[in-house]
Amino acid sequence: xxxxxxxxxxxxxxxxxxxxxxxxxxxxxxxxxxxxxxxxxxxxxxxxxxxxxxxxxxxxxxxxxxxxxxxxxxxxxxxxxxxxxxxxxxxxxxxxxxxxxxxxxxxxxxxxxxxxxxxxxxxxxxxxxxxxxxxxxxxxxxxxxxxxxxxxxxxxxxxxxxxxxxxxxxxxxxxxxxxxxxxxxxxxxxxxxxxxxxxxxxxxxxxxxxxxxxxxxxxxxxxxxxxxxxxxxxxxxxxxxxxxxxxxxxxxxxxxxxxxxxxxxxxxxxxxxxxxxxxxxxxxxxxxxxxxx
Numbered sequence: 428x429x430x431x432x433x434x435x436x437x438x439x440x441x442x443x444x445x446x447x448x449x450x451x452x453x454x455x456x457x458x459x460x461x462x463x464x465x466x467x468x469x470x471x472x473x474x475x476x477x478x479x480x481x482x483x484x485x486x487x488x489x490x491x492x493x494x495x496x497x498x499x500x501x502x503x504x505x506x507x508x509x510x511x512x513x514x515x516x517x518x519x520x521x522x523x524x525x526x527x528x529x530x531x532x533x534x535x536x537x538x539x540x541x542x543x544x545x546x547x548x549x550x551x552x553x554x555x556x557x558x559x560x561x562x563x564x565x566x567x568x569x570x571x572x573x574x575x576x577x578x579x580x581x582x583x584x585x586x587x588x589x590x591x592x593x594x595x596x597x598x599x600x601x602x603x604x605x606x607x608x609x610x611x612x613x614x615x616x617x618x619x620x621x622x623x624x625x626x627x628x629x630x631x632x633x634x635x636x637x638x639x640x641x642x643x644x645x646x647x648x649x650x651x652x653x654x655x656x657x658x659x660x661x662x663x664x665x666x667x668x669x670x671x672x673x674x675x676x677x678x679x680x681x682x683x684x685x686x687x688x689x690x691x692x693x694x695x696x697x698x699x700x701x702x703x704x705x706x707x708x709x710x711x712x713x714x715x716x717x718x719x720x
Contacts, residue, residue: 440522443491443530446577452528453491453578461488465580465607467571470494471511471625472520475615479584480524482612487582492521493530493574499542500566511628530578537573544569548595554688555703556591556714559678564595571596575605583607588614588622590701590716594688614716620646622715634709637674644668644680645702645717652719658682658692669706676707685718696720 443449453463464487466479483490494517501507514531521529545565551557552564575583585593593611600609615623620642621635630638644665651661662680669677682691685699694700700719705712 440518440526441528442518443528444532445536446532449491449528449530449577453489456489462582463487463578463580464490465574465578465583466490466492467574467583467585468492468494469496469510469625470517471513471628472517473615473623473625473627475586475588475623477520477524478615479586479612480521480526482610483582483584484525486610487580489527490525491528491530491578491580492526493532493578495530495532495537495570495574497537497566497570498534499538499569500563502560502563509629511625530574537570542566542569546599548598551591551595551598551688554591554690555679555681555683556705559705564592567592568595568599571599572603572605575600575607580607582610584610584612586614587611587718588624588715590685590703591688594686616642622713624713626711626713629711630708634674634711637672638708638713640668640672640675640708641704641706641713641715642717645704645715648680648682648702649717649719652682652694674709678705678707678712680704682719694720 441452443452456463464483466476466483468476480490480492494514496507496510496512498507518529546568548564548568557564585596587593597609600607617623619639621627621638622642627635627638648661648665652658665680666677669675681703683689683701683703684691685701691700701716702719703716705714
């Protein structure tokens with residue numbers, strides 16, 4: 428188990444290791460009526476994370492970023508152990524972006540014992556990712572609750588790429604009356620459409636080329652839908668594309684209500700609608716989504 432992060436190069440950003448250190452540092456800002464923007468991450472930062480930081484800096488007096496690989500949201504222990512760690516590079520990137528504080532706790536700081544709390548988000552955590560990763564969103568809910576309670580930000584920033592996670596966090600914040608505004612930032616993509624993800628670094632060059640199938644299929648489906656195509660016929664064509672690609676294995680490809688994640692079969696223009704997908708590229712599992720209307 429990862430207990431502590433060790434980094435080599437000193438930086439000019441205040442690093443906070445404990446809950447008490449966060450409380451003390453941020454209380455000074457609150458006493459001065461300064462607003463606090465918070466970006467929770469699991470590290471291995473890329474341009475998608477940095478866009479969250481940039482948005483936070485635009486509308487907050489002070490920005491704090493957390494880096495914590497949360498063990499309770501991993502269904503697969505091997506996936507947790509293989510999650511990329513690049514603390515030195517992450518800290519440098521955050522310094523360059525002008526972040527004020529970095530919360531870098533150990534597992535034992537965040538969890539003093541086994542977490543027994545169970546959260547039920549209704550249908551939100553039983554579809555899409557919830558069907559393939561049971562318990563994942565319970566882990567997300569617990570750690571986000573912990574982080575919001577520790578930091579107590581005015582605004583917290585999340586990426587649209589994790590659409591289901593965003594829906595669940597909004598429900599969490601609303602149902603538990605957290606005094607924070609959730610700001611959702613659009614997905615940042617590579618020039619070929621692939622959504623930026625910490626998992627992308629685990630793809631070999633051939634798999635990296637194959638991975639564009641996710642975005643290409645979503646874009647194809649969106650175009651067909653907006654031209655009046657039948658969703659089930661479109662999805663069959665997408666499934667065949669994946670079947671014909673030996674390095675890709677489709678898990679799901681669904682049309683959903685963006686806010687409730689209810690699965691749909693036609694476009695309903697009075698709703699926010701997205702396509703959500705997950706697939707294995709080699710041994711690496713990737714998720715993505717694309718807004719339709």
